[in-house]
Amino acid sequence: KLACRFWDATSGRVTVGGVDVATVNPEVLLGDFSMVFQDVVLFDDTVMGNIRLGRRGASDEEVLAAARAANCDGFVSRMPQGYATMIGENGARLSGGERQRISIARALLKGAPIVLLDEATASLDVENETEIQQALSRLLAGKTVIVIAHRMRTVANADKVVVLDSGRVAEQGAPAGLMERDGLFARMVRLQRESAQWTL
Incomplete structure (x- = not known):
């Protein structure tokens, strides 16, 4: 919350690239962050629509490339309408691991230089954790990463x-x-x- 300036520090300074975040507009600052949380926020939209939230102007090809990199193809291919399938409020029709992979695909699509992982694998079984660790390795390549x-x-x-x-x-x-x-x-x-x- 401090790094992304959801909270402002009451003492000391938080800097990103040597710049005090207190001097940066929060919306501008958030453009430099991709976030993957334990509790993923998804909307009652299609798989494609939920991933595209990472970068609204992204083409279908870019969304699909991010989805493949996040290991989404396997479970999405089993859905009735594939990437056009509605997933329900907060991804009600998906498992925890599937929701997490959509969140990673969204972060991959955004391509921000700083990635914040907040307990991103804490509630997953071993099989899902392995899939997500593979997806995370693609997301984190060449990035500054803060892991909680x-x-x-x-x-x-x-x-x-x-x-x-x-x-x-x-x-x-x-x-x-x-x-x-x-x-x-x-x-x-x-x-x-x-x-x-x-x-x-």
């Missing part, structure tokens, strides 16, 4: 991790350095590794 996550493997390849504890910065650094420091980040990694059988 409780799953430590989500940030395993980050350049920098900031660990928050009760609203304060507990530690920050590269994942490997934080593992060596053996603080809060390392403890969370160990706990999740034991329960989910993954490695950092």
Whole structure:
């Protein structure tokens, strides 16, 4: 909310490219952000219409290319009217993973230089998470990425991790350095590794 200027900082500064966001019109600032949230907002429109919200002037070919890159083709091809299928209020006819892939397609279509992922894979099963991680890898290529996550493997390849504890910065650094420091980040990694059988 601070990065996108939904909130203004009460102390300190938030900068993007060295520019204080408090000096930038919020609508202009939002043009530089693509966002993928855990709770996707979709409208009672077609699959194509929902993806096109990323860039309203996009051609059908551009929308379809973004959809393919977000791994949407598989589930959309099973729908009665394909990309012209109405999906219901907030995507009521779709699974959580399908809604998330439409959200990623929308972000791909927008093509903004900064991508904000807020718990984007938190509520997904393993199969859907794999599909979405593939789509995210296409979305994130060459972008500045801000990831908010409780799953430590989500940030395993980050350049920098900031660990928050009760609203304060507990530690920050590269994942490997934080593992060596053996603080809060390392403890969370160990706990999740034991329960989910993954490695950092």
